[in-house]
Structure formats: structure tokens, C-alpha cells
Amino acid sequence: MKIGLFIPCYINAVYPNVGIACYELLKSFGYDVEYPLDQTCCGQPMANGGYEQDSRKLAERFEDLFSDYEYVVGPSASCVAFVRENYSRLLNHECKTEKSLYDITEFLYDIVKPESFPTPFPHKVSVHNSCHGVRELGLSAASELTVPYFNKIRSLLERVPEITVFEPTRIDECCGFGGLYSVEEPEISACMGRDKIGDHMHTGAEFITGADSSCLMHMQGVIDREKLPIQTIHFLEILTGQKI
């Protein structure tokens, strides 16, 4: 079975390792993975900033590049959520990729269902349950809802030998990134970032991990500025045993 690999723009530019981890993981489970060239951005930054018409052409190209794959998989929860929630409306017709597109977390947890991952990670990590991962993709039980607890990221991480997994007290509060929000309201955005990192640090974790590199990027920016004793790492980098 062929899988189309969706690598969002900022992962391409800033976190290629996360893309490589995603690719290698899928390969390791025996999938035939293709990366259609000429991918750029899903259009989420423009749309959340108030210019969703600026993402229409990108939606068209996405559909062109990926509509022939049975599965399309990408390593960024909020980009996947954006495509799923908005493309059909933006394109004024039913969008094929809306159904075939998975975030890698869902794909692993719901389709591949691996029992364990080979490389130990003898560290303490705190899971960042990102807003769009939680409330748009349902990667974990949203704290506002009265539903039984589950967390797909945590559950996958717990299949890694020697790892210790925590979640922060405000289990799924926003980290304050919000795309253009981070420059439109920089003080509140940074304050939310500091608070969130503090909450992760209180668990005693050495790493903040999660399925959304964008949140991790924002938090890493704060960590570096404040010289805080914690690091961010995408959870795929843990699952594949990539070098830290």
C-alpha cells in the first residue's frame, strides 16, 4: 500500500528530522512511502490570521498532489486538522484528501497498532497535548468533556522501553502560540508559553514532547530566551530513537 507523505512547510524548513522520523517509521512498518515534491504549506497560518482565501490555491494543489493515495500521513496535528476541517469548504466541493489524511499519531495508534518500539529512551518526558490535536483530532480526551480518559500520544510513548511519561497539571491548556496570534499579542502569547513550560517543568520532566512541532517551536523559543532547564522534542524522534 502506498502512503503519501505530507511534510508541512515549517517542518520542511526547521524540523526536517521530524519529517525523516515520520518517513522512517512508516518504512519500518513495511509501507511504501512517497513524498510528492512541490509541497509547501497547508494554508493554516493565513486562514487563522483571517485570510483563508489566501489558502485556496494551496488547498487545490494539496488535493492534486495527494488525492490518488489511499492514505496520506503527516507529522503535524494542527496542519492535518486544518485540512480536514476546512478544505471542502474552501474548495466548494468534497475534498478527497479530507478522508485519507491522518496525523501520524492517529495512523500509528488506530491503523498500525505497534506493540512496542525498539529503542529505549531512559528519560522523563511531559506530553504536550496541543489544542488542535486534542480538540480537533481527538488525540486525547479533552479536559472540558466528560469522557473516559485516553491519550494516544502517551499510549504510544509508553511502548518505548525505559521511558517515564508525565502530563502537566493544566493538562491541555493552550501554550499560546496560535500562529499569527504570537505576533499580534506577543506579551500574552509569551506569558502563556512561560506558564505552560513551567507546568511541564513541575512534572520533573527533562523533555516536553508532543505531536505538534509548532507548539514545540514556540516553547523552545521561550526556553532558549529564558535559558530554562528543559528541552522540546517531537515524539516521533523518541519513537524512532533519533539522536537528541
Added chain:
Amino acid sequence: MSRTSHSRAAKAFQEDRNNAVWHDETLWMVRQKRDKLSHNIPEWEDLRHTARDIKLYSTSHLPELIEEFEKNAKANGCYVHFAKDAKEYREIIENILKEHGAKKLVKSKSMLSEECELNEHLINHGIDVIETDLGERILQLMDAKPSHIVLPAIHIKRERVGKLFEEKLGTEENNYDPTYLTHQARKALRQDFLNADAGMTGANFAIAETGEVVVCTNEGNADMGMSCQNINITAFGIDKLVPSRESVGVFTRLLARSATGQPITTYTSHFGRPHEGGEQHFILVDNGRSEILGMEQHRKTLNCIRCGACMNTCPVYRRSGGYSYSYFIPGPIGINLGMLKDPRKFSGNVSGCTLCFSCSYVCPVMVDLGEQIYVWRQKLHDLGVANQEKKTMSDGMKFIMEKPKLFNSALKMAPMANHAPRFLLYNGLNKWGQDRELPRFANESFNSWWKRTHKNNK
């Protein structure tokens, strides 16, 4: 980047760091109390769905429900008035009071009266208006406005209340004990209840089937005001109408749990008949509500039962305070209601949202608050109130992202930015860099890696 009104005020709010932390933590505690109770009710999500359905039914059957309410209320011996806007609402109340020569009105909290600026109007016409909700009373004595719809004075610390009471009520010096202060306020209010000429309240629900209204309070002040006076006025938006007593049962299970984390409000009172020899007036107010009904994307704001849960859960509200919003209702619901009231005037609040959707998930009547804020953002440009720099950024992204070749060569050049002198990256224009380091571009993009390692591939 030029600032929105919310962004400016939020920045200022953060300057008193201790106060900002206290504000965030206090309201988060309320959210936690809410979670504890809601999570103990297995059918909570079903209740939310039922409540939403009752509201959608009610707002789409308003003419019938209003007619039914009017008929039943009149049969109970009450007067029913209709106000199409704030002006009519104020005049109806003024006239009722004047007809009875009433000089002093005791009032329990009503956001509708804030919306329609009732107090100023009555005071200008020589009527003494006393707010009887403790929080509201504090604000009235301070000449300030609510910063939260359920906890109107949540931003004020007890030391300040103590000082205020010393000055206005003659309480003991430096006694900031909350119980003491509450007792003193009560003592003073008791006099007001006894010597006022009329009592007024808003309403949480108006029941068509019985022609009565339901008022939920924790202090019993609405009951005091209404029982001590013979002239009673109850005014509410037409969105408060629900079909039956049975449906109110669904809302009372949700309201206090969502609002303050209590199982139910201390007083849940039904007002449906005048006192012997007295008068009960009901005023049904439209003031823009039927227009909202016609707006498909925004209609669900009329589901709102004003519990304030969306404020308590909103990470931006908690860190920016109620006064950073330019509309009198703050937080997620306030951003939306402000835009519905006057999108040009209140567009400065739309930036106050990271689109985390916690509000939509916490809302007991399932108002799609975050989703509606997203929709409003799309409209700012056509309204002529969008941020020009944001547009420029979006244009820039669109320009590059629509051209894969350009995007890929930009990716190749990008690592050079890592070596640019810091003063170029961290200047006043770069709001990201103000409190955060910039992300570093990878030396090799994913795209280049793929091409290098998959030479035979396409």
C-alpha cells in the same frame, strides 16, 4: 505590528505581574471546580446536547413562545411589555416607576441592564438605583463596570473592598475580613431593601408554558428585592424564552456547575404573579436579537445562558482581564456578541483568541465560540478593520507558498538567516523576538534531504 485595542490593554494588564498571576489562578480554580462537578455527572455530554437542542428549538420558535408566554403571564395577572431596542426598554421602566411615583429602585444583577445602560438613564431622571448583588454593589460604589459576567468584581481584591467600605459605609479601619465585609454590606443593603419603592431583576429563563421567569442567584438578593417591594419589574432578552418548566430542569443542572462549580445556585426562584395589591411587569427585549437569528453562522450565540465558563477557561481572558475587551461582555462570548453588536466598533477584541477551542468545549449549551471567532477574522478585511501588517504577512506567505520553486530556493537560502546579526532579527518590528528566540532553520531541508537520498525517485 500595529496594536489591536485588546492587545494593548492585555499588555498593560500583564505589567502588574502579581495581579495577573492571581487573576489567572483564581479563575482557573473556578474552572477546576467546574470540572470536578461536571465530571461526576455521567450524562453531562448528553445534557449539553439536550440543552443545545432546547435552545435551538426555542430560538427558532420565538413568535409562538412569546405569544404563549404573554397569554399565560397575563392570565396570572402580570403586565407584559415589548421593547424593540434599548431606548424603549429604558423608557418602559422609567414610565412604570414614574407612574407609581417611585424614587428608589433596588435592582439585582442583570447584564441586559448593562447592555441597555439603564442605571445611567434612571439616575439622570432622578431615580436612585441600588445594585444589590454584592459584587455589583462594590462596583457601583466604585463607579466601575463588571469585568466578568458571573463574578463581576473578581478582579478586585478584598483589601480594596475594605478601604472602599471604610469610606462609603463607615466600616472598621483595616478590617478586610471577607465575612465581616459581607455582613456590613448586607446591613447597609437591608435598609435599601426596606425603603425602596420598586424591585427589579433580570431573568435566567422565561417559561412560555407558565408565563413565569426563573432567576438564579447565590445571595438571595433578587428574592429580597422582589418580595420587599410591591412594584416588580423583570426584564429579559427574548433569547431567554424556553418552552417548559421541564426544560428549565436541564439548564439548572448545567448552569451553576458551569458557572461557579456549585451543584446548583443557592436560590433558584420562580416569579410569576404579582403580590397582593402589587404589580408584576415583564419586559421582553429584542435589541438586535432577532437580527442575530437571521445570521446562520452566528445564531448559536443566542443559546448562551451567561454562565461565564468560557471566560474561566479562556487562557487569554485569564491573562488579560475583563477590561481588556472593549465590549461590556468580555471573553469568548463577549468577542462574539461585540462583533454582532457593532463589528467596526468592537473588532479590536477579535485578536484575543489563539483558536484553542476550549471555550467551545466547555460551553454547556454548545455555542461554537471559537469557530465563530474564526469566521469573524475572515470578515475583518472587508469590514476595513483588519491589521494591515497581518495582511502583508499573509500576502507574503501566499506569494511564496504558491510557488514551490521559489519556496524550495527560499529553503536553501534560509539557513543564512541563522547567521544574520542579532540586531537585524530582534528589532522592534519583530514581535516574535521580543520574548522568544527565533527558530533556527535546518542546514538541510526535508526537501533537499529527500532529493539527496531518493535520487531515482521523482
